Amino acid sequence: MSTPVKQRRLPNHAVLDPASVESYAQLTREGLYNLMPKELFWQARHRFLKDRGYMLRSRYSPNWKPSWTGTNLDPTFCEDSVLLIDHQVIDATRLSNHERVAIKSFHKQGQEMYIAQFFASIRDPTNHCVPVHEIFTDPYEPHLGLMVMPYLRPCNNPEFATIGDVIEFVDQTIDGLVFMHKHNVAHRDVSVANIMMDARSLYPSGHHPVQLGYSLDLLSPVSPLPRAGRNIRYFYIDFGLSARFPEGTPSLVIGDVGRNADVPELSDTVPYDAFKVDIFSLGHLYSKLFEQRYINMEFLLSLIETTTQRRPELRPTAEQVRREWEKTRATINESFFRWRLAPKNEPALERVVNDTVAVAWEGVYRLKKLVKQ
Numbered sequence: 020m021s022t023p024v025k026q027r028r029l030p031n032h033a034v035l036d037p038a039s040v041e042s043y044a045q046l047t048r049e050g051l052y053n054l055m056p057k058e059l060f061w062q063a064r065h066r067f068l069k070d071r072g073y074m075l076r077s078r079y080s081p082n083w084k085p086s087w088t089g090t091n092l093d094p095t096f097c098e099d100s101v102l103l104i105d106h107q108v109i110d111a112t113r114l115s116n117h118e119r120v121a122i123k124s125f126h127k128q129g130q131e132m133y134i135a136q137f138f139a140s141i142r143d144p145t146n147h148c149v150p151v152h153e154i155f156t157d158p159y160e161p162h163l164g165l166m167v168m169p170y171l172r173p174c175n176n177p178e179f180a181t182i183g184d185v186i187e188f189v190d191q192t193i194d195g196l197v198f199m200h201k202h203n204v205a206h207r208d209v210s211v212a213n214i215m216m217d218a219r220s221l222y223p224s225g226h227h228p229v230q231l232g233y234s235l236d237l238l239s240p241v242s243p244l245p246r247a248g249r250n251i252r253y254f255y256i257d258f259g260l261s262a263r264f265p266e267g268t269p270s271l272v273i274g275d276v277g278r279n280a281d282v283p284e285l286s287d288t289v290p291y292d293a294f295k296v297d298i299f300s301l302g303h304l305y306s307k308l309f310e311q312r313y314i315n316m317e318f319l320l321s322l323i324e325t326t327t328q329r330r331p332e333l334r335p336t337a338e339q340v341r342r343e344w345e346k347t348r349a350t351i352n353e354s355f356f357r358w359r360l361a362p363k364n365e366p367a368l369e370r371v372v373n374d375t376v377a378v379a380w381e382g383v384y385r386l387k388k389l390v391k392q
Contacts, residue, residue: 033096033238040091047085052094054078057106060124064165067158073111073120073167076228098237101229110170110228113152119170119228120152125259127156127164134204134258135166141202147195149215149254171215174253175308176231177243183356184246185309186348189319191253193341196301199255200337205270205293207260209300210278211308215256220249247357262293270294279303283329295331298340302326313360318347 035043046052054062062079069075077083078099087097094100103109108123125131138148149168157163179185192214199206206213221243227233234241260277264270271290279300284291306323310316322344328334335343 029092030096030238033093035091035093037091039093043087043094047088047094052085052100054083055102055106058103060106061103061109064158067155068111068122068165069114071155072114073122074114075109075111079109096237098227098235101227101237104229111167119225121168121170123166123168124157125164125166127162129259130261130263131258132164132166134261134263137202137263138199138204138258143198145194145198147191147198147252147254148258149256168256169217170228171254171256172218172231173212174214174216175211177221179309179360180245181247181356181360182315182358185316185319185360186351186356187246187251188253189305189322189344190348192255192301192304193337193344195253195255196297197337197341200294200297203264203266203270204258205262205264205272206255206258206297207262207272207293208257208277208279209255209297209304211304212278213255213257214304215254217252217254218243220244220251221246264293284331292331294337295334298326298334298337299328299331301340309360312362314363315358315361318351321347 058079061075062081062083065075065079065081076099077086078101083099085094085097086092086099087094107125108121111120111122112118113120132154135149135151136154138146139151149171152167152169154167155165157165174188179188196206196209222241223244224241225235226241227235227237230237232240260274262270262272270293272293273287273290275285275287277285277296277300281303282296282299284296302323302325305319306327310319310323322340325335325343326340
């Protein structure tokens with residue numbers, strides 16, 4: 020028989036009706052919520068990580084039992100029912116300061132560890148490579164490493180809302196690419212999935228590390244604050260395909276690799292310039308993420324056209340991209356930054372309503388600015 024949970028007031032949706040309690044209990048007994056095989060990897064390292072100052076969520080404790088067992092709680096709203104999405108990376112809490120971190124399991128051969136540590140050692144405001152707190156050798160598989168980094172959120176979750184959001188993103192991602200190339204490193208896998216953000220200022224009360232739209236306890240949905248006026252910092256992650264070239268040597272590589280299959284020169288046999296691939300990939304990202312989706316993206320067209328030319332030798336260097344972008348940016352009126360992003364497929368009536376609301380908010384902004392003077 021289940022024991023009703025009375026020690027705290029729960030929302031109705033988190034409590035099962037009597038008829039459903041046994042159904043979920045049966046699903047639990049059948050193993051629906053059991054740890055997946057790749058989650059067992061992290062459970063086996065729970066004690067090792069705790070001894071080094073990092074606590075995994077309760078689901079990965081050595082003797083975990085589902086918290087809803089014997090209660091009338093709906094497992095859907097129990098934090099420890101949530102499975103990992105990316106089994107290579109897990110969230111954890113740093114015990115010394117309760118900071119949320121991400122821990123990645125990776126193969127130690129190759130340049131990933133050395134490039135990540137190299138960038139993490141450089142203090143530079145244009146360094147947009149993910150910081151690395153520390154790296155451990157895996158306790159059971161010495162060929163693996165465990166890399167501890169800040170917990171970050173996908174760069175496009177929540178969605179960009181204003182022109183200013185787009186401009187800030189372009190500013191930081193170009194700066195980050197210039198920084199990497201200045202240090203003779205080509206990322207080789209520039210994509211939306213490999214650019215993340217520190218979004219703590221958007222979620223002052225936090226959010227669940229896997230179910231991003233919910234509170235830490237999974238009981239209620241959370242809404243972000245606007246990006247505008249808040250300190251959002253974007254980071255390049257995942258240097259698993261990256262290459263670092265000795266000063267003065269050609270930046271040629273081979274390999275049909277990376278998430279962007281539209282790069283024209285990728286080849287397993289014909290060498291190509293890794294830096295030019297990064298340039299193409301960043302311009303292609305701006306096109307897919309912004310220009311193809313929203314109106315009023317004309318300010319990006321020149322940048323996209325020059326960076327995504329089919330012939331690599333015609334593409335600019337990262338530094339040239341930055342110089343041209345700075346010229347374009349200087350021509351954009353400040354009021355344009357606050358314009359909302361209007362989807363190209365937005366119905367006409369909906370666009371009129373949304374534009375009207377946006378104009379009203381712009382009026383409020385101008386009034387507040389006038390009052391402060």
